[in-house]
Amino acid sequence: MKSLSWILTLPVLLLTSVRASTDLLMEDFEEPLSEEAAAQSGPWIEGDWTFEGTAFEGYGKKFGTRVNGRIAKWYPGQLSQGKLRTQGHRGRAMLKSWGRRGSDIDGETGRALSPAFKIQRKFLRFLVSGGRYPQGACLNLLIEGKIVNSLTGNNSNHLKPIAFEVAKWIGKEARIEVVDRETGAWGHLCVDQFVQTDFPKGARIVSSSGDEGGDLVWVGEERLRGNLRWSGEELFLGDRRLDPSSVRSLSLGAARSNAQSTFGSVVFRNGERWQCEIESLVKGKLSIRGSLPGVRTLELSSVHSLHFSPFPRQSPEPVLRPGTLYRTTGSPVPGKIAWIKKDDLALDSALGILPIPRQGLLAYVFPDSPVKLSSADLDEVGLKDGSLFFGKVGFDSEKVVLERSDRDSLHIPWEKLHYLIRSGKDTFWLNELASSSKESHGPLGPDEGVRSIDYRRTSEPSLFALRVLPRTKLSYRIPTFPSGKSVLQTQLAPLPNSRGTVIFTLSIGGKEFYRKKLSPDSIPEKLSIPLPKGEELTVGVDFEERIVFPCGVDMHDAHFALANIVKEESPK
Numbered sequence: 001m002k003s004l005s006w007i008l009t010l011p012v013l014l015l016t017s018v019r020a021s022t023d024l025l026m027e028d029f030e031e032p033l034s035e036e037a038a039a040q041s042g043p044w045i046e047g048d049w050t051f052e053g054t055a056f057e058g059y060g061k062k063f064g065t066r067v068n069g070r071i072a073k074w075y076p077g078q079l080s081q082g083k084l085r086t087q088g089h090r091g092r093a094m095l096k097s098w099g100r101r102g103s104d105i106d107g108e109t110g111r112a113l114s115p116a117f118k119i120q121r122k123f124l125r126f127l128v129s130g131g132r133y134p135q136g137a138c139l140n141l142l143i144e145g146k147i148v149n150s151l152t153g154n155n156s157n158h159l160k161p162i163a164f165e166v167a168k169w170i171g172k173e174a175r176i177e178v179v180d181r182e183t184g185a186w187g188h189l190c191v192d193q194f195v196q197t198d199f200p201k202g203a204r205i206v207s208s209s210g211d212e213g214g215d216l217v218w219v220g221e222e223r224l225r226g227n228l229r230w231s232g233e234e235l236f237l238g239d240r241r242l243d244p245s246s247v248r249s250l251s252l253g254a255a256r257s258n259a260q261s262t263f264g265s266v267v268f269r270n271g272e273r274w275q276c277e278i279e280s281l282v283k284g285k286l287s288i289r290g291s292l293p294g295v296r297t298l299e300l301s302s303v304h305s306l307h308f309s310p311f312p313r314q315s316p317e318p319v320l321r322p323g324t325l326y327r328t329t330g331s332p333v334p335g336k337i338a339w340i341k342k343d344d345l346a347l348d349s350a351l352g353i354l355p356i357p358r359q360g361l362l363a364y365v366f367p368d369s370p371v372k373l374s375s376a377d378l379d380e381v382g383l384k385d386g387s388l389f390f391g392k393v394g395f396d397s398e399k400v401v402l403e404r405s406d407r408d409s410l411h412i413p414w415e416k417l418h419y420l421i422r423s424g425k426d427t428f429w430l431n432e433l434a435s436s437s438k439e440s441h442g443p444l445g446p447d448e449g450v451r452s453i454d455y456r457r458t459s460e461p462s463l464f465a466l467r468v469l470p471r472t473k474l475s476y477r478i479p480t481f482p483s484g485k486s487v488l489q490t491q492l493a494p495l496p497n498s499r500g501t502v503i504f505t506l507s508i509g510g511k512e513f514y515r516k517k518l519s520p521d522s523i524p525e526k527l528s529i530p531l532p533k534g535e536e537l538t539v540g541v542d543f544e545e546r547i548v549f550p551c552g553v554d555m556h557d558a559h560f561a562l563a564n565i566v567k568e569e570s571p572k
Contacts, residue, residue, distance in 0.1 A: 024120060024196035029093040053110025055097035055180045055188070088127060088159035094192035097130075097137070097180035106131075106187035114176040119143075121196035122167040124174075125203050127159035131186030139191055140177040143169050147177075151206060155186045163200035165207045199521045202494055216462065218248040221528040221563050223491055228252065230398040230414055244395035248427050248489075248561060251419040251456070251463055252384075263290065265307040265386065266298070271373040273388040278306055281340035292387065292410065304369045308361040323367035328360045337364060376432060377424040382456060384418045393420055419456055419463060426562035428479050430490075430555070431464040436536060439473040449541075450474060453554075462556040467495065468541045469552040470502055475538045478508075478531060481562040486531045490558035492516060493524035500548025502541055508534035517544060518553055530563070 097110060124141065130153030131137045141149040141164050149164050166174075180189055207225045215228040219242050226238040228250065235242045266274045266288060276290030286298040286306075305320065309328070320326060325333045325347055333356075335349030345361070347354045379393040381402055389412075391404040400412040400420060423429065431452050440449030449472030453465040468474065478486055492504060498520040506514035506529070513532055516525070531537060541553050 022121070022198050026117060026194040026196060027114070028091055028193050029095055030091045048115060049095075050113045051110060052112075053108070053180075055108040055110030056095070056112050056178075087157065088129065090127065090193045094127075094159075094190055095178060096190040097178065097188045098190075106185060107183050109181050109183065111180070112178040116173050116175055119166050119169045119172050119174050119196070121170075122165065122198045123163040123196070123200045123203075123205070124166050125161060125163040125193075125195045125197050125200050127192040128162055128189065129153050129157050129159040130189035131155055131182060133182045133187065136182040137180050137187055137189045138178075139189065140179065141166070142175045142177055143172050144174075149206060153186070153189055157190070159190060159192060161201070161203035163197075163203035163205050165205055200523060201521045202496060202498060205524055215250065215252045217242070217250040218489065218557060218559075219243070220246045220248075221487065221489065221561075223489070223526045223528075223557065233397045235395065247420075247422065248559070249419070249421045249463060249557065252417060263385075264309055266303060267305045267307065267371070268302050269304045269369055269371055270302075270390065271371055271388070272390060273386065275383070275385045275387045278308060278340065280342070281337060281345070286340075291385075292383070292412065292416070300366065303366060304371050305363055305365040307363045308358065320363060320365045322365045322369065325356070325364045326362040328362050330360075336367065376428075379423060380419075380421040381412065382418045382420070383412070383416050385416070386457070393422060421463065426481065428560040429464065430466055430476060430558040430560070433476055435474045436477050437473075437475040440469070441471045462491070464557055466555040466558055467552060468539065468555065469495075470500075470541050470543045470547075470549075472542075473538055473540045475536045476560075478535060478537050479560050484562045487528055487561050487563040488531055488537065488558070489528045489561050491524050491526050491556040492518065493554045493556060494518045494520055494522050495550055495552035495554060498551045500546065500551035501544040502551050502553060503544055504553050505540040505542075507538045507540065508532050508536065520551070524556075528563075531560075 095112060097108065097112075098106070126139075128139055128151060132152045132155050138150050138152045140147045148169070151162060151164075154160070176194065178189055178191060180187065182188075215226060215237075217224050217228060217237060219237075224237055224240075226240075229236050235244050235247075263275050263277050266276060266278070266286070268274075274288070274290060274293050276288040276293055276296075279287040279289055281287070281300075284300050286300060286303060287296070288298065289295050321332070321334075323334055323336060325335060325337070327333075333347060333349060333354070335347040335354070338346040338348045338353060340358075342358075344355050344357050347356055378390040379402070381389045381391070381393065381400060383389075389402055389404075389410060391402040391410070394401040394403065396411070398414045400414070400417055402410040402412060404410070421429070423432070431454075435450075438450065449469040451467040453467055455462050455464060466474075480486075488506070494502070498518075501517060501519045504516045504518055505512050508531065511532075514529060539555070543551070
C-alpha cells in the first residue's frame with residue numbers, strides 16, 4: 001500500500017522542468033498513483049499511516065475505498081444530485097474524519113499519524129477544510145515528536161491551500177498528525193495533497209506558532225505572527241518580549257474568536273456595538289444587562305438599533321430600514337416602539353398599537369438615527385462576542401484599558417479580546433483614508449480596480465486588505481509626522497487564484513521609488529519602507545507584459561505610520 005512518500009529528483013526532470021523538480025509530492029491519498037504523482041515521481045518511500053479511534057475508518061468499497069482503519073476515500077453521502085459537496089480537492093480521494101454513512105458524520109473521533117519523513121524544502125503545502133476547533137479538530141506538524149505548528153479548518157467544506165513555514169527544520173524528522181476529538185457541528189477535518197516546496201503557490205503562509213496560524217501583531221515596524229500571551233506584567237509573542245506601547249494593531253487568531261454571543265446587542269450612533277440582553281424600554285429609558293457593560297440604563301438619543309438575537313452566522317447582516325421591526329419569520333413591520341417588556345413589545349404602527357411577542361424578533365432600527373463613526377483619532381477594540389468599542393487603548397497586565405471621554409473606562413480581560421486597532425497621531429490605515437485620486441481601466445471596467453476587504457471578524461490572518469487590480473493607480477495624501485519619518489507598512493501578496501504576473505509600484509511626485517514583480521507563486525512579503533519627501537503617495541498595479549486575468553495585488557493591513565527608527569530598505 002502506498003502511503004506517505006516523497007519524490008526523488010530525477011536528472012531528466014531537471015532538464016525539462018526546474019519548477020516541477022523542486023516539489024516533493026509526499027501524499028495525495030490516491031491509489032493507484034495519481035497522474036500528477038506519476039509524472040513527478042521517482043521511487044516512493046514506503047510507510048503506513050497509523051490510526052486510532054473510529055473517525056478514519058472506511059465507508060465501503062465505492063471508489064476503491066480502504067476499510068477498517070485505512071485511509072478513507074470519498075464519503076458516499078457527499079453526493080448530491082451527482083455533485084460532490086466538498087470543493088477544492090485533488091483527485092478522488094482524501095484523508096477525512098467524517099463518520100460512517102448513516103450515522104452522525106461529526107460524531108466519530110480518532111487520530112491519524114503519518115510515517116516519519118525528512119524536511120527538505122522551505123514549506124509544507126497542503127489542503128484543509130472542516131471545523132474550527134483548536135486542539136480538538138486540527139492538523140499538527142510534529143518535529144522530533146514535538147508539535148511545532150497546528151491548524152484547524154474554517155467551518156467550511158472548501159479545501160484551501162495552506163503552507164507551514166519549515167525552513168528552520170530542514171534535515172529534521174517530521175510527522176503529520178490529524179486529530180479529531182470533537183463530536184459537535186463541524187466536528188471533522190479533511191486534508192489532501194501534502195507537498196514539500198520552496199514555492200507555496202499562493203497558499204496562506206503559517207509560521208511556527210503552536211496555535212492555529214498564531215496571532216497577528218503590528219509592533220513598531222514589524223508584522224509578526226505567533227502566539228501572543230501575558231506572563232506577569234509583560235507581553236510576549238512566543239519567547240519574544242514586546243513593548244505594549246509599540247503595538248499598532250493585533251488580532252488574536254481565529255481559533256480564539258470562535259465564540260458567538262447568545263445575547264442580542266445594542267448598536268450606537270457612534271458605531272459601537274454592545275452584546276447584551278435587552279431587558280426593557282420604558283418612557284424612553286433603555287435597560288440592558290451584559291457581561292462587560294454590566295447593568296446599564298441608556299438614553300435612546302445615542303442608540304441606532306436593537307438586535308434581539310444574533311443574525312445567522314453564515315449570513316451577512318442585511319441592510320435595515322429605519323423605523324422598522326424585523327422578525328426571523330414574516331415581513332418587516334414599520335412603526336415606532338412604544339415600550340419593551342420581558343415577553344413582548346408594543347409597536348405604534350399604521351394599524352394602531354400592536355403587541356408583538358419577543359420570541360422570533362430579530363432587530364429594530366430607530367427612525368432618524370444615522371450611524372456616524374467615532375473620530376479617526378480613536379482606537380478600535382473588538383471582542384470575541386462581537387462587541388465593538390472606541391477609545392484610547394492602554395495595557396494593564398492581561399487587560400486592555402480603554403479610556404473614553406463620554407463614558408467610564410473599560411477594563412477588558414485579555415481572554416475576551418479579538419482585535420484592536422490603534423489610530424490617530426502615529427497610525428493611519430489606508431482602508432479608512434479616502435484616496436485623493438483614482439485611475440482604473442482594468443478588466444472589470446472603469447473605477448472597478450480597487451476593493452476594500454474587511455477581515456476583522458473572519459478567520460483570515462489580517463485585519464484589512466486593499467485588493468488592487470491591474471491598470472489602477474491610487475493616490476493618498478501622506479500624513480505629516482513632525483517627530484519622525486513617515487513609513488508605509490503592509491504585506492504584499494498576489495491575488496488568490498491569480499493566473500498572471502503584475503508589477504506593483506510606489507511613487508511620489510511622479511518619481512518611482514519602489515517596484516516589485518508579483519507572480520502567482522510569489523510568497524507574501526512584509527513591507528516597511530520609509531517614504532521620500534512629498535505630499536502624495538501613488539500606488540500602481542499593472543500587467544507585466546501580457547494581459548492575463550485574474551491577477552492583482554492584495555495589500556494587507558496597509559497603513560502610514562510614524563517610525564523613529566526604520567530599517568532602510570533598498571528599492572527592489
